Amino acid sequence: MKQIHRDLYVATTTPRLIDVPDLPCLMLDGSGAPSGEPYLDAVAALYGVAYAVRAELKPVMTYSVAPLEGLWDGDPDDLSSMRWTALIPQPARVDAALVERAVETVRRKRPGTRLDGLRLGTMSEGRSAQILHKGPFAEEPATVKTLMEFITGQGLSLAGRHHEIYLSDFRRAAPEKLRTIIRYPVR
Template sequence: MKQIHRDLYTATATPRLLDVPELPCLMFDGSGAPSDESYLDAVAALYGVAYAVRAELKPVVTYSVAPLEGLWDGDPGDLSAMRWTALIPQPAQVTAEIVERAVETVRRKRPGTRLDGLRLGTMNEGRSAQILHVGPFSEEPATVKTLMEFITGQGLALTGRHHEIYLSDFRRTALEKQRTIIRYPVG
């Protein structure tokens, strides 16, 4: 995915506009803080199925699994009340049947993985504004403020959810080096 849609995974501290194409995605909806077990279970399920899909598609297309992404709603001051959709974009060749087989592969190889609720959906953001945030999640408000000033300065308004693309593995990367793209659909 990163090879095909390079501009979706490239950002700097300077906000910019881009057009996001309609993308098939493995998706998992939930609520609560990103540190909650339900979110961590969703992430494990998404990655397990994404790698199983890639293995099945290997004879047809070779690609790297895209980074984890998250769509967020709610008050960032009350993480327990947040609503989220964790997702991993997929190549156009992915079908519901391939995902079903991948889910069964994960069920067989990793019994106990929470797979109920995982679905193949479509993300359709269209015109969007994005910026790169470097540092811990707790410092995102300043970056979001810069992005919001850019959006209003362009005469645009938000048309969708807060979107984060995790370029760093937050479990393994030092807080000050974490890289996250923040994106909002606009119109």
């Protein structure tokens, strides 16, 4: 995905407008804090299925699994109130039958992985504004403020959910080394 849609994964600390095409994605919905068990289980399930899909497609195409992304809404001051959709974009040739086979592979290889609700869906954002946030998630409000000022300065308004693209693995990287693209669809 990063090879095909390179501009979607390149951002700087200066906000900019981009056009996001409709993208097929593995998706799982939930609620609660991003550090909570439901979210971490969703991340594990998505990666398991994404790698199983890639393994099945390996004879016909090679690609890197795209970064984890999240669509968020709720009160950022009360993380337990957050509603989210965790997702990983997929190549265009991925279909529901392939995803179902990949889910069954993960079920066999990793019993206990919570796969209920995992689906292949389409993320549709279109015109969007994005910015790169460097550092801990707790420091994101200042970056979001910069992005919001840019959006209003362009005479635009929000047209979708808060979107984060995790360029760093938050489970492994030190908080000060995290790199996250923050994106909002606009109109």
